[in-house]
Amino acid sequence: MRFDLHAVIRPEVQAQVPYHTGPEPRPGRRVKLDANESPFALGEALRGELAAEFARSLADVELHRYPDPTARELRGLLARDLGVAEEQILIANGSDEAIQLLQMVVAGPGASLAIPVPTFAMYAIGARAMGIRVAEVPLGEDFALDAARFLDTLRRERPRLVFLAWPNNPTGNLFDPGAVQAILEACAGRDCHALVVVDEAYVHYSGRSFLPRLGEFPNLVVLRTLSKIGLAGIRLGILIANTDVVREVNKVRMPYNVNALSQAAARVVLAHGDIVAQWAAVIVKERERVLAAVGAMPGVRAFPSQANFVLIRTRRPGDAVCADLLSRGIVVRNFSRAPHLADCLRVTIGAPEENDAFLDALAATLGPGSDT
Numbered sequence: 167m168r169f170d171l172h173a174v175i176r177p178e179v180q181a182q183v184p185y186h187t188g189p190e191p192r193p194g195r196r197v198k199l200d201a202n203e204s205p206f207a208l209g210e211a212l213r214g215e216l217a218a219e220f221a222r223s224l225a226d227v228e229l230h231r232y233p234d235p236t237a238r239e240l241r242g243l244l245a246r247d248l249g250v251a252e253e254q255i256l257i258a259n260g261s262d263e264a265i266q267l268l269q270m271v272v273a274g275p276g277a278s279l280a281i282p283v284p285t286f287a288m289y290a291i292g293a294r295a296m297g298i299r300v301a302e303v304p305l306g307e308d309f310a311l312d313a314a315r316f317l318d319t320l321r322r323e324r325p326r327l328v329f330l331a332w333p334n335n336p337t338g339n340l341f342d343p344g345a346v347q348a349i350l351e352a353c354a355g356r357d358c359h360a361l362v363v364v365d366e367a368y369v370h371y372s373g374r375s376f377l378p379r380l381g382e383f384p385n386l387v388v389l390r391t392l393s394k395i396g397l398a399g400i401r402l403g404i405l406i407a408n409t410d411v412v413r414e415v416n417k418v419r420m421p422y423n424v425n426a427l428s429q430a431a432a433r434v435v436l437a438h439g440d441i442v443a444q445w446a447a448v449i450v451k452e453r454e455r456v457l458a459a460v461g462a463m464p465g466v467r468a469f470p471s472q473a474n475f476v477l478i479r480t481r482r483p484g485d486a487v488c489a490d491l492l493s494r495g496i497v498v499r500n501f502s503r504a505p506h507l508a509d510c511l512r513v514t515i516g517a518p519e520e521n522d523a524f525l526d527a528l529a530a531t532l533g534p535g536s537d538t
């Protein structure tokens with residue numbers, strides 16, 4: 167039987183390259199620094215205590231029933247923590263799903279979105295699959311947001327949606343809050359009307375947020391995730407916005423998008439905000455140590471970061487450095503062929519011993535004799 171798949175799949179989808187999630191995990195000792203996860207499996211010392219709490223809490227979950235479609239209890243906890251109303255919160259299957267829902271509510275004939283580049287790949291991937299035009303605005307020197315150029319694009323393109331990762335992935339920097347504010351204002355003006363998504367996936371490592379400014383900007387949407395603080399496996403993202411925005415986005419959300427076990431696990435961990443903050447503090451300290459150590463090495467430049475990863479640019483071809491690190495058991499994310507990121511690698515900050523292993527391997531990779 168012959169079947170022409172190309173005749174049925176939308177051309178926008180056929181044109182896309184599949185999202186790359188890095189090498190498959192293989193048995194053996196590997197230092198995994200490629201996905202911006204937390205290295206702490208719920209914190210060594212407190213793992214036992216948390217595991218017992220998980221067991222108690224999870225035992226109560228009614229697995230024969232559908233999960234709470236609105237994650238009421240979890241939203242209640244978050245509302246208290248974040249100082250917003252429950253109606254301002256939507257829980258998603260990872261912030262990836264929240265990104266997709268936002269794309270869905272603006273998609274349609276003539277729809278476009280604007281993003282700085284380089285930035286998180288999913289903003290453009292989902293949009294293109296839905297036929298949304300993507301206006302890319304290159305970042306300026308040292309990956310700073312070029313506000314004038316961005317505002318110009320807004321006037322010309324009139325997008326319905328803007329994504330700003332704050333801090334940005336993969337560059338690690340926090341855009342100037344004044345520039346972000348100018349974009350928020352411009353997107354609620356006569357020339358342009360757009361939702362502006364400030365994606366705060368790395369807020370625990372930057373300590374900066376636009377959340378307190380929700381009242382000022384009716385078009386502001388803040389995204390958070392539990393993936394970067396030790397719960398990447400449960401897939402839990404959080405969208406916070408004004409009630410009207412949340413009501414519209416909820417219309418396109420699948421009713422049971424977040425499973426009962428994930429909701430329970432999130433409730434347990436959110437009740438331990440102090441522990442999450444302790445893990446984050448260790449990562450921030452390690453980030454500064456890694457930045458200083460890489461900065462002192464010849465043949466490599468480390469860009470400042472406010473996230474749980476650092477971007478480095480090597481004098482040797484990035485592909486070769488990456489392969490060399492891999493042969494030494496260190497997995498990092500290779501961006502060296504991506505636009506604007508020639509010979510750049512993104513390295514997640516791991517536990518102290520993992521960072522030591524990375525620094526040793528990088529020094530060996532860049533050391534005398536390897537500068538070919």
Ligand SMILES: Cc1ncc(COP(=O)(O)O)c(C=O)c1O
Nearest residue numbers: 260261262286331335367391393
């Ligand atoms: C800026 C940014 N937003 C969203 C995500 C996706 O997070 P989640 O695991 O919640 O889907 C990532 C993951 O790397 C990210 O860097």
